[in-house]
Amino acid sequence: MKVLVIGANGQVGRNIVKELSASEHEAVAMVRKEEQVDHLKELGAQKVVLADLEKDFSEAFSDVDAVIFAAGSGASTGPDKTLTIDLWGSAKAAQYAEENGVKRFVQLSSMGTNDPDAGGEEMKPYLVAKRAADEILKSTSLDYTIVRPGALSDEDKTENIEVSTSGFTSMEGRSIPRADVASVLVNVLDRPNTYHKTFEVLQGGNSTASELDSL
Known part of the structure; x- marks a missing residue:
């Protein structure tokens, strides 16, 4: 699949591009600045498109098969x-994907979106925005998967994750490497058992593949 990576120059996004380049998929990296293009190509993007998320970026959806919004x-x-x-x-x-017939949509969200009021005043706007974005995606006709990681770290990829569709009771003292989050986002792309699913993910547990097989 040709996969449009929105947010490709972000910390998770760059890891997604690298994961895609090592898979059977092709990365189409969406970036805002011309000076970011060469670096994304070096990371393995087969194509880089210039587009601004705060403007009309519908042209980025031309000739792609799936989207990862990160x-x-x-x-x-x-x-x-x-x-x-x-x-x-x-x-x-999500709107552009529907309009262009791109059915597969994977969204990076966040733990804590189930109850933004409990996240504290500083985090509340972010969690409310993520929760609203998730609900909008769920209302579409897209084959979506919503991945909600816990606190992110810069540790090396472990391929050991724990997932929960009902929510973790506590994430105190737990996190997950950004590289592992990227691996999950790419791994779910061609797994129909993850369609129309929302799950949380933290470091620990079994391997990425076996955890995702059980969803």
Whole structure:
């Protein structure tokens, strides 16, 4: 599959591109700046498209088979960017996918979205935006999978994860490497058993493949 990676220059996005380049899929990396193009090609992107998530980016959906939405406004921005990127960017991506006949859509979300009120005032805008984006995606005709990782780390990929469709009772002291999150996002692409599923993921447990087989 030709997979459009939205948020390809982000920390998880770059790992997604590398995962795709090592798989049978092709990475179509979407970036906002011309100076990011060469680096994404070096990471393995077969194609790089220039598009701005805060504008019309529908042309990026031409000649792709699937989408991984991994964009995020980042911790250094305010609630305004959280709305336009994490929420509105995701909603537009789902709309463009439907309009272009791209059925497969994998979305990077976050643990804590089940109850944004419990996440504290600082995290609340982010969790509300992610929750709303997830609900919009669920209302579409797309074959979606929503992946909600816990706290992210920069550790090396372990391929050992634990997933839960009902939610973890606690994530205290637990995290998951960004590289493992990227591996999960790529692994679910051609797994029909993950269609129309939402699950949380943390480090630990069995291998990536066996955990995803059980969903």
